[in-house]
Amino acid sequence: MRMILNEKIKAAEVQLTGLNGEDLGIVGREEALDMARNLKADLVCTSLFSSPPPCKLVAKGKAKQEAAKEKQDERRAAQPPKLKEIRLTPHIEDHDYETKRRQAEKLLASGDAVQFVVKIQGKEGQKAKELLEQMLKELAEVGRKETGIQLSGKQAAVRVNPL
Known part of the structure; x- marks a missing residue:
C-alpha cells in the first residue's frame, strides 16, 4: 500500500482524525495541512476509496517508520522458516x-x-x-x-x- 502524505493529498476536503484518535470531522485540505504544520505532524491519507478521504494526523516521521516496519514484517512472514x-x-x-x-x-x-x-x-x-x-x-x-x-x-x- 502506498502512503500519501501532506501536500500529495489532492482532495478538497478530508475526514480528519487527530493525533490522539479524536474525530475532528470534515475539514478543508488547507486547514488540515495548517493543523499538521502547527502540531509538527504529518497528514496521512488512510484510504482513497471514499469521499471525502479519511486522513489522520501522525507525529512527524512516524508514518514512514510504521510503513517500513509493516513492509519488513510482510517480507518476514512470506519467507518459510529455515x-x-x-x-x-x-x-x-x-x-x-x-x-x-x-x-x-x-x-x-x-x-x-x-x-x-x-x-x-x-x-x-x-x-x-x-x-x-x-x-x-x-x-x-x-x-x-x-x-x-x-x-x-x-x-x-x-x-x-x-x-
Whole structure:
C-alpha cells in the first residue's frame, strides 16, 4: 500500500482524525495541512476509496517508520522458516548441553525450525533418545516437536518447530 502524505493529498476536503484518535470531522485540505504544520505532524491519507478521504494526523516521521516496519514484517512472514541442524553426542558435557539448548532457544525464538541430530555408535540408542526427550522438555515453551524421535542405525533425530 502506498502512503500519501501532506501536500500529495489532492482532495478538497478530508475526514480528519487527530493525533490522539479524536474525530475532528470534515475539514478543508488547507486547514488540515495548517493543523499538521502547527502540531509538527504529518497528514496521512488512510484510504482513497471514499469521499471525502479519511486522513489522520501522525507525529512527524512516524508514518514512514510504521510503513517500513509493516513492509519488513510482510517480507518476514512470506519467507518459510529455515531449518537449522544442531548436532549432539550421547556423552555430552553439561556445559556443552546448556550451550546447545540456549542456541536452539534463540533459533526457535527467531522463527527458525531446529533439527537435533545425535550421532550414535553401538548401544547408545537409548541414551540418545533420553537426551533428545530431555531437550524437548526444556524447549517446550519455545517450540513443539514436528516429528517423533527417529532412531536409525547411526543417528537419532527430532525436528522442533517454533511456536
